[in-house]
Amino acid sequence: MFFRWLKRYMPRSLYARAALILAVPMIVVLLAVSVAFLQRHLEDVTKQMTLTVIRELQLIASVAERAETQQEFIARARPLLGALQIRVRFVDADRVPAEDRRSRVDYTGHVVIETLHESLPATRAVVLENTREATIYVTTGLGPVELLFDRRRLSPAAPHQLIVTMLFFAVLMTWISFLYMRNQLRPIMRLAAAADAFGHGNAVPYTPSGATEVRVAGHAFLDMRNRIERQIEQRTLMLSGVSHDMRTPLTRMRLTLAMMDEDEAAPLLQDVDEMQGLLDAFLDFARNASEGVPERVDPVALVTQAVADAQRAGHAVELVDSEGEGEMMLRPLDIRRAVENLIGNAVRYGNRAEVSLALTPRFLRIRVEDDGPGIPADQRTEAVKPFSRLDPARNQNRGSGVGLGLAIVADTARAHGGALRLGESGRLGGLCADIVIGR
Template sequence: MGRLGAKIKNEAWLLSTFFRLLKRLMPNTMFGRSLLIVVLPIILLQVLVTYIFYERHWDNVARRLAQGVAGEVAAVISLTDRFPGPEARASILTIARDQMRLAISFEENGQLNETEIQREHSGFLDRQLARALQESLPARNFTLTSNEKLESVVIRLQLPNDVLQIVVRDKRLFSSTTYIFVMWMIAISLALLGIAVIFLRNQMRPIKQLASAAEKFGRGQEVEDFKPSGALEIRSASKAFHDMKHRILRQITQRTEMLAGVSHDLRTPLTRMKLQLAMMPEDQSRENLQSDVEDMRNMVEGYLAFAKGQEAETVQEVNVTRLIESVVENARRQGAQITLTATPEIRTSIRANSVKRCLTNLVENARRHATEIAIAVYPTDSQIVISIDDNGPGIPLEKRQDVFKPFHRLDTSRNSETGGSGLGMTIARDVVHGHGGQIALGRSSMGGLHIELTFPY
């Protein structure tokens, strides 16, 4: 039972290894896989048809041609035995040359080599002709010799006193329809393959167009409507993408218009409250109420900045290094200790003001809770990576996802007394995701919080 289990386990491992290797060899693109689906049946069909043709048709044709030649050779030998003499032999040679297209000559008093008689025939035509001669002339010894190009076959037959030499041209033994058939089959297969490649390329084009539009829209870039093309399913997907894009843009527009009205309605009573507070006598109650009004104003402004998003700003190519340098300089003027490590020039298309606001929020959060900040900026093959590290208290692992919630503030290190409204991380994530990037939090080597932003390059 143990041997059986080990054998089954070994076979299962070999099978899984084979499938992993097959998966690794499979094309990754849809075009490659579709082309493979078209090419494999054509190749299998060619192999099957070629096998059947060679095993059936060509074998039968070659055997019948060899039997015809062997029968003619037997007829020549029979005529030679029945009509001896030089004159009769000359007539027989003329008939063989003119009627049978056989070049015949006699080697008087000749003997065949025993080694050549016993030699095995390696070629397909040689084997067929040897078998036919053995059937037609069972009592005769003979040898077969063919040149490399199969232009002719030389047959030497042992007669009682002489050796009969017969030269048979390739046209008597070989049918040219074999090569014609193979060439036509290959030509038709190549033509079908070319048509399939053109067809598949035309089908892949709308898929790539849809993927490119979805990627741009995911990054927050403007995407113009394009005409759906390709197969019915691809057209349906393109139409669904257009409908989704218009619905999202319509919702963003409605949100912006609604927030414009909310901004006006909220700022007006706040302004009246500030005027009333200015006319109130100086006391502790006035200071407390004035602090609450200021907190309300900060929260309203922060919420409007978060909810308004990035739709009003256009995408343009900017130098990311320069943009980050300006953020760092502003933070240094406010007393922050920041070190910046950056590639001299990194250019990409982004919403500059939104990204600057995102970085400003993150640096401001770090400045409030740390004494040292380190920023690094570098490009990879497909992304721009911005890392921000500080030596502050950091954020516990179980609370790192909560800080992205609107108006969420940590009770100890990040509270309202530090000046935050709980929207800095939320706005930062909204900006990064709007560009098709990612934001991640971790533990910094400096002891505090590590923030890593990635933007498509």
């Protein structure tokens, strides 16, 4: 459950994930080392140094404890003050601070203050605002005493320097690692971009580079792309020849039937028209949604025009909803052919069709719904395969085909980096076909 929740917030790109893998351990190590250093090493050393100073202060107090005046106290303690490098003077009670004070950047000041109050109960206030000098106010029988000595005797000097140095080198090494990682990931990203462009029908220039494994994958991709391009070229040439060779006899047959008796020629003309339609369907599928060059078009205007053309052709279709506006990179002829195929299927197997469109910053969705019998859920995967005919489910009496309509639409959607989704229409009760393309 935790990993599923965490997966939603993980970055998707390889570079971001690699950066996260590099940065998280570095941050964890820095935090762990910093906490361990501050809590164990630095605080323990500070406490030991503070206890040493407390013992010196107790020695001074024991020597001068029998003094009856402040001058006598100073005189008795003077031999020790020079050796211990401590300055002592009596102050008025109103000059004693009401509370302890320390600098905000003093990482060990709280340890010094706590230790002094615990081990030297006579301590009234501790002032550590000066980084070079510490001041302690102690209560005696002769009045408050101010003790001044070097701040470095209570804790290590400038403990933050170690942390700053550690952070500096951590940032420096992380930056160097990022540069190296970016250079290593760049060939993979170039390979991914070339593969993605080829999947959308664009052959961009690509030269394998990078590590040995990436070069092997790059050469394999180039070999695969060359084989596919040769096959597409050979198939296109073959189908172009077939189209020319078959259209010529079909035209001769149509001319011959036109000179025959109308009643006798009508069934044969219908067969010729059906053969012409099947030939056009084969050629549309053979193009594999790869005609034309992607260009920036307005999908709303494109779909609106396709619906208007279908209405002029006598089809019961209407555009019921259109959300969003803008332009995106599409092959207009291929998208138009796909929409026309969906509308044709909808009015062939149903009485009417409704088209809706949604254009968001993330995706384009073109939806065609009809009131026909629909396609059962367990047959929808089979329905988009080439030459698949589900006429018993789609009411064969309303029309016929070669089973390429949905296959052409699916290929068009895939060529644009999208997909064709089939479902049940909640509005009309028939088939709901969605062309979804990411932006």
